[in-house]
Structures are given as C-alpha cells and as structure tokens.
Amino acid sequence: GENVxxxxxxxxxxxxxxxxxxxxxxxxxxxxxxxxxxELGKRPQLIIDIRSNVGEKKDQRIxxxxxxxxxxxxxxxxETQPEDSAVxxxxxxxxxxxYIFGTGTRLKVLA
Amino acid sequence: NAGVxxxxxxxxxxxxxxxxxxxxxxxxxxSMYWYRxxxxxxxxxxxxxxxxxxxxxxxxxxxxxxxxxxxxxxSLRLESAAPSQTSVYFCASSVETQYFGPGTRLLVL
Numbered sequence: 001g002e003n004v005x006x007x008x009x010x011x012x013x014x015x016x017x018x019x020x021x022x023x024x025x026x027x028x029x030x031x032x033x034x035x036x037x038x039e040l041g042k043r044p045q046l047i048i049d050i051r052s053n054v055g056e057k058k059d060q061r062i063x064x065x066x067x068x069x070x071x072x073x074x075x076x077x078x079e080t081q082p083e084d085s086a087v088x089x090x091x092x093x094x095x096x097x098x099y100i101f102g103t104g105t106r107l108k109v110l111a
Numbered sequence: 112n113a114g115v116x117x118x119x120x121x122x123x124x125x126x127x128x129x130x131x132x133x134x135x136x137x138x139x140x141x142s143m144y145w146y147r148x149x150x151x152x153x154x155x156x157x158x159x160x161x162x163x164x165x166x167x168x169x170x171x172x173x174x175x176x177x178x179x180x181x182x183x184x185x186s187l188r189l190e191s192a193a194p195s196q197t198s199v200y201f202c203a204s205s206v207e208t209q210y211f212g213p214g215t216r217l218l219v220l
Contacts, residue, residue, distance in 0.1 A: 034208060043212065043213050043214055046209075049208060089153065089154065098159060101153055101154050104152075
C-alpha cells in the first residue's frame with residue numbers, strides 16, 4: 001500500500017548547525033509534499049511545501065528538495081535555533097485530499 | 112478568520128460513555144478530516160470527508176462515527192468510549208494544503 005518512510009526518528013544538532021530530514025514515498029503518482037512542524041502540545045503547522053514540477057524550494061532558513069526519480073524529498077534547516085526544536089512530519093499526496101504522513105522526526109537543537 | 116476550530120479543548124469520559132467532538136472551518140474548504148495522535152506518535156486518519164455529503168473511512172475508523180453536517184462542520188462521535196481511545200484528536204480541512212485545528216485532548220478512564 002501507500003507508504004511514507006521518514007528518517008531519522010530523532011535528531012540532535014548544535015545551535016547554528018544544519019539539520020536534514022529525509023522522506024521516501026512509495027506512490028509514484030504523488031505530486032504534493034508538505035512539511036509540518038509540531039511544537040509540544042500544539043497543532044501541526046505547515047512550514048513549507050513542494051509540488052512535483054519543482055525540484056527545490058526555499059523559504060529563509062528552510063528548504064525542501066525533491067527527487068522524483070528516487071521518490072524521496074528532504075527538509076533542510078540551516079543555522080538552527082532553539083525554537084526549531086519540535087517534531088517534524090512529512091507527507092505525500094496525489095493532489096487529491098488524502099495525505100500519507102511520515103512517522104515524524106523529533107529535532108532537538110542544543111544551545 | 113478563525114480557521115479551524117474544535118470543541119471541547121479537553122474532556123474526561125468514563126468507559127462506555129458517549130460524546131461528540133465538534134469541528135468547524137471558515138475557509139470554505141471542501142475536504143475535512145479527523146486524526147488521532149497518541150503520545151509520541153504520528154497522525155492516524157480516522158475518517159475524512161472529501162466534500163459535503165460524503166464521508167469515508169481512514170486508517171483507524173473502528174469505534175467512531177462521523178457526520179458532515181454542512182460544508183463548515185464535521186463532527187466525530189464516540190458511541191461507547193474505551194480507554195484505548197484516550198488520545199489527542201485533530202480536525203483538519205483543505206483544498207490541497209491541510210490546516211489543523213487546535214485539538215481535543217480526550218481521557219477515557
């Protein structure tokens with residue numbers, strides 16, 4: 001069935017370093033890939049998304065890359081700050097309404 | 112523009128009791144969803160509604176029912192609550208990007 005694998009499950013980085021989270025999807029028809037950040041006790045919030053006709057998208061310190069051939073996409077956070085500490089979820093969608101979510105990555109930024 | 116709202120914020124039930132979780136959105140989205148999130152875990156889809164008048168089962172529908180009351184509102188009902196249904200419940204709505212409500216924390220004793 002449809003599946004999204006997300007790695008790593010936990011990630012600790014020093015403040016100022018970069019963090020990379022990777023997701024692999026199984027359904028080649030997927031064409032929309034959002035990333036959500038969920039702080040403790042809060043709702044998931046969209047931080048960046050990418051569509052299959054684009055290879056890379058950047059928003060300040062956050063970027064997402066997509067490799068359609070390999071069916072994987074990655075979230076890159078540069079110059080990490082303590083407020084980046086959260087759980088990050090990737091998802092894949094076929095442009096309809098239903099998402100397949102990854103299992104989440106707990107990012108800790110150490111001061 | 113309130114986005115997606117959910118009531119109640121927190122609820123304690125005894126085993127066997129019933130309750131309805133309410134969700135409303137003011138973004139004119141066609142699609143709405145109910146997820147549950149257990150501690151330290153990911154999001155699991157319970158039910159979704161692609162458009163007004165339609166509902167479909169997600170990954171974990173057992174023990175739940177839903178009603179898409181109109182385009183704005185999508186409710187989730189637990190007919191006979193069980194301790195295994197202790198969780199945080201999120202409602203979401205979308206055209207393409209899903210936007211989440213603040214969640215309902217449910218404790219079943």
